[in-house]
Amino acid sequence: MADPSTFERYRSVIADWDEFAEAINRPLPVCIWANPLKTTSSELEELLSKNDIDAEPLSWRDGAYRLVDTARPGSRIPFLAGLYQIQEEVSMLPVELLDLRAGQRVLDTCAAPGSKTSQIAATLGNTGTIIANDRNFRRMRALSRSLDRLGATNVGVMTRDATNMPGAIGSFDRILADVPCSCEGTTRKNRDATVATDDDFNYLCTIQRAILKRAIELCRPGGRVVYSTCTYAPEENETIVDSVLREFYDECRLIPARIPGFPASPGLLHWQQQSYDPQLEHALRVYPHQHDTGGFFVAVFQKTRS
Amino acid sequence: MNLTAVDSADPDLADTAKKLNEQGLTIVDRTAIVRHICQRFRFSDDLFDGLIFARATKAIIRAISRPIDVTASPALDRIGIDFLRIDMANPRMTTSAAMTWARYAQQNAVDTTAQQCEAFLGRKRFCVNDTQLDTCTGRGFVFIRHYGHGLGVGFLESTRRSDDNFRRVRSMYPRAYAADLENTSPFGNPL
Numbered sequence: 001m002a003d004p005s006t007f008e009r010y011r012s013v014i015a016d017w018d019e020f021a022e023a024i025n026r027p028l029p030v031c032i033w034a035n036p037l038k039t040t041s042s043e044l045e046e047l048l049s050k051n052d053i054d055a056e057p058l059s060w061r062d063g064a065y066r067l068v069d070t071a072r073p074g075s076r077i078p079f080l081a082g083l084y085q086i087q088e089e090v091s092m093l094p095v096e097l098l099d100l101r102a103g104q105r106v107l108d109t110c111a112a113p114g115s116k117t118s119q120i121a122a123t124l125g126n127t128g129t130i131i132a133n134d135r136n137f138r139r140m141r142a143l144s145r146s147l148d149r150l151g152a153t154n155v156g157v158m159t160r161d162a163t164n165m166p167g168a169i170g171s172f173d174r175i176l177a178d179v180p181c182s183c184e185g186t187t188r189k190n191r192d193a194t195v196a197t198d199d200d201f202n203y204l205c206t207i208q209r210a211i212l213k214r215a216i217e218l219c220r221p222g223g224r225v226v227y228s229t230c231t232y233a234p235e236e237n238e239t240i241v242d243s244v245l246r247e248f249y250d251e252c253r254l255i256p257a258r259i260p261g262f263p264a265s266p267g268l269l270h271w272q273q274q275s276y277d278p279q280l281e282h283a284l285r286v287y288p289h290q291h292d293t294g295g296f297f298v299a300v301f302q303k304t305r306s
Numbered sequence: 307m308n309l310t311a312v313d314s315a316d317p318d319l320a321d322t323a324k325k326l327n328e329q330g331l332t333i334v335d336r337t338a339i340v341r342h343i344c345q346r347f348r349f350s351d352d353l354f355d356g357l358i359f360a361r362a363t364k365a366i367i368r369a370i371s372r373p374i375d376v377t378a379s380p381a382l383d384r385i386g387i388d389f390l391r392i393d394m395a396n397p398r399m400t401t402s403a404a405m406t407w408a409r410y411a412q413q414n415a416v417d418t419t420a421q422q423c424e425a426f427l428g429r430k431r432f433c434v435n436d437t438q439l440d441t442c443t444g445r446g447f448v449f450i451r452h453y454g455h456g457l458g459v460g461f462l463e464s465t466r467r468s469d470d471n472f473r474r475v476r477s478m479y480p481r482a483y484a485a486d487l488e489n490t491s492p493f494g495n496p497l
Binding site: 081147166169 | 401409490492493
């Protein structure tokens with residue numbers, strides 16, 4: 001059981017602390033989305049019903065559902081046929097905020113195990129080009145399996161260091177930097193998740209900043225970079241975004257990361273003794289009690305020029 | 307199967323072919339591939355128009371969206387999905403291809419019952435009935451579907467009717483996939 005006192009350092013920034021403390025120990029609902037490469041949401045609903053899979057539509061995203069009391073949805077027939085993909089609800093946010101359009105060239109810098117890459121492929125409808133990268137080739141096997149099952153024919157897979165992506169890879173219309181983090185927001189599915197130590201922060205923040213910087217460099221003018229983590233720590237969220245905004249002040253700006261129907265909080269403008277760029281208000285913080293999900297952070301950069 | 311590389315002078319494909327070549331893939335002429343699979347499964351002629359077929363290894367042809375915007379480097383570990391195994395006398399579509407395109411097949415696709423489907427996913431042989439044989443043209447590879455959606459490939463041993471010893475399908479569901487399903491029921495039944 002997660003101990004709410006572990007997250008005491010965030011008490012001053014979480015408005016409904018008691019609700020938060022209660023929510024982080026509830027089991028996390030399982031969510032799925034219909035794979036538009038193979039089916040429609042109405043056809044999937046019919047199949048789920050035939051297979052006795054009880055699902056409630058998500059209010060903010062068409063074709064996505066919360067499952068009710070369904071054991072092992074990853075072994076059911078519609079899943080095996082690639083008709084749906086399992087993905088945590090809050091983890092669907094970054095791809096929604098990419099604002100994808102058919103035919104775009106998209107980079108997923110830290111793709112494993114691949115649910116967000118799959119969501120990108122499904123949204124693009126097998127048009128355009130997706131490069132899915134992750135340094136961990138073992139975790140990329142899960143991504144390959146998902147792509148095979150879903151029928152995604154427009155994805156290239158590579159295993160490079162995202163902090164040092166070669167320029168030869170070309171530029172992209174959209175880049176997702178869902179960076180490695182301390183995963184504090186995952187306590188509902190991972191009871192061992194805890195607040196990071198200073199050493200963890202130092203290690204992770206160096207990588208996170210480098211990945212985001214490289215992503216901004218590889219983005220085309222007019223394109224978007226979405227930065228996301230599943231942690232509450234401002235050191236890994238606002239601090240990283242703020243430092244990159246300062247470094248690329250004449251090349252990019254933050255645009256509002258908001259999803260109608262999905263309750264969340266704005267990014268922080270102050271943390272401990274630090275003040276952040278006012279644009280951080282456009283970032284999105286999600287706490288588990290707000291929409292019965294895991295914790296998350298998203299910031300959307302618009303590249304204005306190179 | 308006799309597969310020739312596409313003419314690199316084809317203006318639509320020349321640049322892509324060059325870049326894929328640097329990635330170790332050779333775009334091949336689609337004619338023989340499409341003819342082979344359409345003959346067996348009676349797909350509509352234009353079903354694969356949005357795809358490039360590229361040889362990834364001696365054994366595998368990949369299906370890749372067209373157009374695709376890849377660069378010559380850095381090296382990709384994979385692109386597109388495995389489509390056709392060609393290292394056999396009678397090339398067969400892969401499980402991933404069957405999962406994607408089996409629903410469009412107008413012949414040699416078996417719509418399974420729950421029991422047959424469970425047998426297939428457990429890599430066991432199963433018998434088919436006369437009705438299921440109606441759209442099967444003869445011994446060879448067939449798609450295995452459930453509620454019309456593709457799950458993989460099987461091998462129909464014979465279409466001889468009224469003889470359970472012959473009209474059987476051998477499951478070619480991948481071992482790794484089947485292993486993942488051990489101790490579970492794909493229909494959610496208690497074990």
